[in-house]
Amino acid sequence: MDKKVSVKVCLGTTCFVMGSANLQELIEIVPAKYGDKVEVSGVPCLGLCSIDWEFSKAPYVKVDEDVVKEATVEKVLKAIDEKLK
């Protein structure tokens, strides 16, 4: 494995109140499940809520360059699995 998968959780205002606060467990689950193949971090803002026409798709998480809309822990883990296939 040469390149790590990067998971970026948006912590902007919209995403945070729409549920990224609940993605805290990713910080523990991901290293436990994937070791150092995946790296999770928060980012101040992905800037997606203001450009997405349907605003209510927050919270957003970026798995490499793919955007996960209305992200939940399950959806993010699924997206990571796709990447690692």
Place this chain on the structure above:
Amino acid sequence: MFIDVDCYQVKKYNQNAYGDYFVSKRYPDEGRLIAVLSDGLGSGIKANILSCMTATMLLRFIENEQISIRKAASIIMNSLPVCKVRHISYSTFSAADCNDEGDVKFVEEGNPEVIWIRNNEVMKPEFEIIKSKTFKNRQMKVTKLKLKLGDRLIFCSDGVTQSGLGGGRLKLGLRRDGLIVLLKDKLAQEPDISSTELAQYIVHQAINIETNRQPKDDISACVLYFREPRESLVFTGPPFHQNKDAEYAQMFANFKGKKAICGGTTANLISRELNRPVTMEKTISIGKLPACSYMEGVDLVTEGVLTLTKALEYLEAGTSNIDNAAGKLVQFLLDSDCINFMVGAKLNQAHYDPALPIEIEIRKTIVKKIANILQDKYLKKVDVQYM
């Protein structure tokens, strides 16, 4: 110069209201500050009402500048009634009207004489004595001072100078001389001590020499400290016109003093314009708020509206030392004297989506509230610029 002002008080033992009243107001546009301390006759509620009335009336008289401070003080002195039982006036006062240049007009009636300290030496200002036209034995002292950087004015109620009276070591109480010794010792140890800490120190020392540490009178100490201001800048929200981003980011970079960014988009904007990466902690939220991020040359980077709203809540409630982003922001603000806000007027429509589970206020409104409370309650000098 910045005038660091604060007062610390304790009540007389077994009383439930303060008999001394301190009021202070800053006028940022004029670079002016007025501070008034009044000591009401007796203690408890009665004294509280008397001193509160005297201090607030005096502040009003002085602030509207239609009459001079000496005239304002004489009117109060001549009209304060006399207690039927004790035959002394209902309240005493000290008032300072100062500006950033160090010009101070000081009046006092009945309170212990003000102490002016420069380079840890007590200065001896010349007072003009004005006798009351209506009451014998009543007079006030007026003086004009020119203060320099690092000077302090300390004034207090007689609770300080008479502390320890009658008991133990100090038969005549601490007195002014004793207070001067305390102050000189403390200032020799900590030449840069803040007004808040010095006022607390004076009061605690006074309580310590009281019998059984029970204050026999209301004790208040006020300190005015003229020093270089601690400047800080809070940058929150993207500018309304995107083509101005670079310009404002440069203003942020050039600012001398402590800096904070409140807002995810804002942090990205500054990061992009100044080419400084933003990094985050390995956590997502602390205490229901998004965690802080880091950027080189910036003292604090937080999320925007939620953190500001929480910080306002803490400022209103007077809570400090909270370990989350808002707590850090409060500490950042309280550690500054002059706080500049640069507030971006651009709205993020997504914040106004009714699907959002909580009420998100408009940034401008929150900043305005924070600015007001910092100015009124915490006596900071605040400037808000919209962009």
